[in-house]
Amino acid sequence: MTDKAEHTLPDYRDLPPDVAERMAQIKKRDYVLKIDHVTKEFVQKRSRVKALDDIEFGVHRRELVCVVGPSGCGKSTLIRILAGLEDPTSGHILMDGKSVHGPGADRGMVFQKYTLFPWLDVCQNVMFGIEMAGVSRLEAQRQALQWLQMIGLEQFAKAYPHQLSGGMQQRVAIARALAASPRVLLMDESFSALDAQTRTKMQNYLMEIWRKIDITIVFITHDLDEAIYLADRILVLKPNPGRVEEVIEVPLSRPRRAEQMTSDEFLATKAHLEELIRSFGVPDENAEDEDVKIDLPLLTLVTDKVE
Amino acid sequence: MHSFRASWRLYGRTDRVSRQIFGVLAVLLPLLIWSSVSYLPFVWHPQIMITDPGGEEYLEAGMRMNKSDFARAVKEMQDQHQAVPKGVASNPVYLPSPGQVLKAFVNAFTSTASVGAEHSILQAFWHSIRIIFWGFLISSVIGVPLGVFCGAIPALSRLLEPFVDFFRYLPAPAFGALAVAILGIYDAPKIAIIVIGTLFQQVLVIANTTRQLDFSLVEASRTLGAKGFRLLFRVVIPGILPDLYKDQRILLGWAWTYLIVAELIGTSSGITWFITQQARYQHFDNVFAAIALIGVVGLGTDIVLGLLGRKLFTWKRENG
């Protein structure tokens, strides 16, 4: 115990040599997705909410970027703008250097809500995006089955979404998004509705898939562990209005393993992120319930104390 | 038994057996009440049907009169030492017994002879069904696509819906005379009334159903590259289909209510005309047989459509 207390964590900015080398390599690659001075204002009846203020950020090819920040800081707004589901008030989104408007198959998305088409079976769901690209039915089916094999759900090809667990549904949603062969996969708290065990599994699935195919991932989460575990770089947003506070290069080598979550680098990064988010003053969703003081009179016999 | 009792609790759980018991009771109880009123003289039977007029001149066999009037007639004859009239307790003519109605009902299918001055029940009913079919078909061919477009395209919704809403409040019967003037006196104006009565509701109801589609499914499909007609036919329509089907079932009921108006304009026809005619002749067994026929066919189609819907849209049922 005393050992640990004396033990000081390393600076999170000190990248181990292999990570530094990888980072340098990533940075040499082109930007797949560029957020160019994006501002978003929501105008409601009387009030104006500035959700995002002059966001400037680029995602390199085959990079895995996580976006974190307290709730309400504009994470969802940002990713919806990237997906083209929302238009920025000013600024542009550039895909491979070209400005894009509206949603398109080049930017796949996995939502927090389960959004599989309930009237299609698993295979048909995965086929959807492939068919939208004009591929014939038979070929689409062949590709879809390959995808199902990749996520280990080929025996569920004929099952309907409501027959699957939440984790399986999100796996199919990932396969469905990837099957449309997008350049970028956007994920908005896609695992946050899952239980802790399933979530860890899904994180590993995601990185496994990401290793195998040429895809760039932008992953939104409010779970700091998840962000550090997954990301090459973490984009920290500050609320009111949403601004880029810091971009952190995660000092963990790849491939990632669960053991790394107790490493000094991991803890140092997490401590720094927690400190940052605390400094924003907005209580984080997780911290929120810790702060609540319960003022409840004793409603039981004192003799059967539980602690 | 436990589940039977639980069925009476707020949101209580039921099992298959008690559901079936309730289903059977739902048919049996009204029949039982009707039978007891018809066959047990002490339950109601407020009138006397004369079997033998006796000495009273104004009486006739088969006539019905109130019990007090009959007692007075009997007393009068007794005082005059003439033959007293005889009769049996009976219900008013407008409440025939289940047996009589059943006979009329069976007759409708077996005898080819026309009942009264008009067509047989079946002929009349068949005519009504044809009117409904064409009216509802024409209304749906226009109303369903228009409703879906209004629900999915905001501009169309803003442009069309006030106009449709305005027409919805104009009572369809008011167009009767106009329809006859334009379309003649036979079936065309009747079909037109059904169309007018159904179409405007249909557009609004289906537009609303279309708007209820889970928008995140639309967004998901957009990020998969769907747009335009592909989006409409691959996402919007399959997504709303179960609700659209349910709407159509309800709207079909609407069409039936407009049938009454439709059949009384121009040359009267169909089941409505049959019922009013038979009621005028006081053939209430035929009236009830016709009502039963409408009810049975209506209930039957609804059950069939309901089962078909459950079969077609399993995914919707499972999703609650």
Ligand SMILES: Nc1ncnc2c1ncn2[C@@H]1O[C@H](COP(=O)(O)OP(=O)(O)O)[C@@H](O)[C@H]1O
């Ligand atoms: N459609 C909208 N209309 C008005 N305000 C919105 C809308 N969407 C988001 N906002 C506002 O923008 C801010 C950022 O929201 P959001 O992007 O959902 O945050 P996060 O996903 O980080 O929790 C919030 O203050 C929210 O109230």
Ligand SMILES: [Mg+2]
């Ligand atoms: Mg969000």
